[in-house]
Amino acid sequence: MAVGFLARSRIVAPAGWSRWLVPPAALSVHLAIGQAYSWSVFKPALEKSLGINGTLSAIPFELAIVMLGVSAALFGTRVERNGPRWAMFVATCCFSSGFLVSALGVATRQYWLVILGYGVIGGIGLGIGYISPVSTLIKWFPDRPGMATGIAIMGFGGGALIASPWSAQMLNAFGVTTAAAGQGTAGIAKAFLIHGLVYAVFMSMGWLLVRVPAEGWKPAGWDPSVVQSRTLVTTANVSARNAIRTPQFWCLWVVLCLNVTAGIGILEKAAPIYQDFFPTATSKAALASAAAGFVAILSLANMSGRFIWSSASDRIGRKNIYRCYLGIGALLYLAIVLTTNANKVVFLVCTLLIISFYGAGFATVPAYLRDLFGTFEVGAIHGRLLTAWSTAGVLGPLIVNAIADAQTRAGQTGPAKYILSFSIMIGLLVVGFVANELIRPVEPKFHEPAAPRGAASLAERGMP
Amino acid sequence: MTEIRDRIPAAEPLNRAPLMALAWLWVLAPFGYGAYELLVKIPALFGS
Numbered sequence: 355m356a357v358g359f360l361a362r363s364r365i366v367a368p369a370g371w372s373r374w375l376v377p378p379a380a381l382s383v384h385l386a387i388g389q390a391y392s393w394s395v396f397k398p399a400l401e402k403s404l405g406i407n408g409t410l411s412a413i414p415f416e417l418a419i420v421m422l423g424v425s426a427a428l429f430g431t432r433v434e435r436n437g438p439r440w441a442m443f444v445a446t447c448c449f450s451s452g453f454l455v456s457a458l459g460v461a462t463r464q465y466w467l468v469i470l471g472y473g474v475i476g477g478i479g480l481g482i483g484y485i486s487p488v489s490t491l492i493k494w495f496p497d498r499p500g501m502a503t504g505i506a507i508m509g510f511g512g513g514a515l516i517a518s519p520w521s522a523q524m525l526n527a528f529g530v531t532t533a534a535a536g537q538g539t540a541g542i543a544k545a546f547l548i549h550g551l552v553y554a555v556f557m558s559m560g561w562l563l564v565r566v567p568a569e570g571w572k573p574a575g576w577d578p579s580v581v582q583s584r585t586l587v588t589t590a591n592v593s594a595r596n597a598i599r600t601p602q603f604w605c606l607w608v609v610l611c612l613n614v615t616a617g618i619g620i621l622e623k624a625a626p627i628y629q630d631f632f633p634t635a636t637s638k639a640a641l642a643s644a645a646a647g648f649v650a651i652l653s654l655a656n657m658s659g660r661f662i663w664s665s666a667s668d669r670i671g672r673k674n675i676y677r678c679y680l681g682i683g684a685l686l687y688l689a690i691v692l693t694t695n696a697n698k699v700v701f702l703v704c705t706l707l708i709i710s711f712y713g714a715g716f717a718t719v720p721a722y723l724r725d726l727f728g729t730f731e732v733g734a735i736h737g738r739l740l741t742a743w744s745t746a747g748v749l750g751p752l753i754v755n756a757i758a759d760a761q762t763r764a765g766q767t768g769p770a771k772y773i774l775s776f777s778i779m780i781g782l783l784v785v786g787f788v789a790n791e792l793i794r795p796v797e798p799k800f801h802e803p804a805a806p807r808g809a810a811s812l813a814e815r816g817m818p
Numbered sequence: 819m820t821e822i823r824d825r826i827p828a829a830e831p832l833n834r835a836p837l838m839a840l841a842w843l844w845v846l847a848p849f850g851y852g853a854y855e856l857l858v859k860i861p862a863l864f865g866s
C-alpha cells in the first residue's frame with residue numbers, strides 16, 4: 355500500500371476542487387508515454403551508429419508494447435488500490451529511467467541496455483501510466499465518462515505528434531543524421547538523456563495535480579438514474595478477478611482485439627499503401643511528400659476520433675457506437691476493396707474514418723467497462739483487457755505484411771497487393787460486430803456484495 | 819477552526835484559476851507544437 359505523499363488518502367479533493375484540473379494531469383502522463391509511437395525516429399540512427407539491422411532496432415518498441423499489456427494486466431489491481439498519484443509517480447520513474455538506461459547503453463555501445471531500458475523498464479512505465487488516470491477520470495466524470503477517457507487516451511495518440519518532430523530535430527542538432535556509419539552514438543545518448551529528464555519534469559504535473567473525488571461526490575445537478583436507466587449500465591460493481599470470468603469481458607476482448615487489428619491493417623503500412631494506390635506524382639520526392647502527408651492526416655484522424663467518437667458514446671450508448679466502429683468500418687473497407695484507386699477522395703474519406711474508429715475503440719473501452727462492471731476496479735479490469743492490444747499489435751502487422759509480401763512475390767502490383775488483406779479485415783470486423791452483439795448485462799452472481807465489501811475497500815484505501 | 823474550514827471552499831475556486839490556466843497551458847503548448855508540425859505536412863498530400 356502506498357504511504358505518505360503518494361497515498362490515496364493524501365489526494366482526496368477538498369471541497370471546491372475543479373474536476374477540470376484532472377484531464378490536464380492525465381494528459382501530462384499520456385502525452386509523454388505516447389512518445390512510444392515515434393520510436394521509428396531513432397531506428398535509422400541506431401542502425402547506422404551501432405551497425406544493427408531493422409529487426410533488432412525494432413525490438414525496444416515491440417517489447418515496450420508487449421510490456422504495456424503485461425504490466426497493465428499485472429499491476430492493474432495495485433494501481434487501483436494505491437491510487438493515481440502512486441501510479442503516475444511509478445510511471446514517471448520507469449518511463450524516464452528507461453531513457454536514462456538507454457542513454458547509458460548507447461554511450462557504452464551495449465545495445466542490450468537499450469532493450470532493457472526502453473523495452474522493459476520504459477514498457478512497464480507505459481502500462482502503469484496508461485491505466486493510471488482511467489478510473490479517476492471515470493469517477494470525476496460519471497456524467498461523461500466517454501469524453502473524459504477520450505481526452506486522456508487522445509493524449510496517447512498525440513504523444514507521437516509531439517515527440518516525432520522534437521526527437522528528429524534533436525538528432526539533427528546533435529549531428530546524428532549526418533554522422534558517418536559507426537559514429538553518432540554520443541549524439542543519440544545525449545538525445546535519450548534529454549528525453550528522460552524532460553519527460554520526468556513534464557510528467558510531474560500529473561502526480562502533483564491529480565486528485566480523487568471525496569466519497570459521495572457527484573457533479574452538481576447530475577442525476578445518476580438517467581445514466582443507469584440504460585440497458586447495459588450497471589449500478590453494481592464487479593471485481594477484476596470476477597470480471598475475467600464473465601463472457602462479457604471476453605466478448606469485449608475480442609471486440610477490442612479485432613478493431614485494433616483492422617486499424618493496424620492500414621496504419622502499419624500507411625506510406626507504402628498510399629504510394630501503391632496513387633503512384634502518379636510528378637517525381638519520387640513529391641510521392642514521398644504526399645505519402646508523408648497521408649501518414650500525418652491519418653495521425654490527426656486517429657487522435658481526433660478518440661475524442662469525438664468517445665464523447666458521442668456518452669449520448670448514443672457504448673454498444674451502439676461499437677456497432678458503428680465495427681459495422682461501418684467493415685463497409686468502409688469494402689468500399690476501398692471495390693473502388694481501389696478509382697477515386698482519391700473516396701479512398702481518403704474511407705481510410706480516415708477507419709483510423710478514427712481505430713483510435714476511438716481504445717478511447718471508448720474504459721467507459722464500456724464502467725457500464726458493464728461498475729467503477730469498483732474498472733482500472734484493473736481495463737489493464738487486463740489491454741492484453742487484447744498486445745495481441746492485435748502482433749496479429750495486425752503479421753497479416754498485412756505477410757500477405758503484401760506474398761502478393762509481391764506473386765507479381766501483383768498497386769492496390770492488388772492489399773485486396774486480400776483488406777478482405778480479411780472485413781471478416782475480422784464482422785466477427786467483432788457479432789462479439790459486440792453478444793454482450794449482455796453481467797449476471798448478478800458476479801456482483802460484489804453491496805455494503806460490507808464496499809466499506810472494507812474504502813477503509814483499505816484510507817478514504818474518509 | 820471549523821468556521822475557517824467552512825469559509826475555504828467559497829474562496830477556493832477563484833484561487834485556482836491560475837493553476838487551471840497553467841495546467842492546461844502545460845499540456846496544450848507542446849500539443850500545439852506537434853499539431854503545427856503535422857499540419858504543415860498535409861498540403862503535400864493534395865499537391866501531387
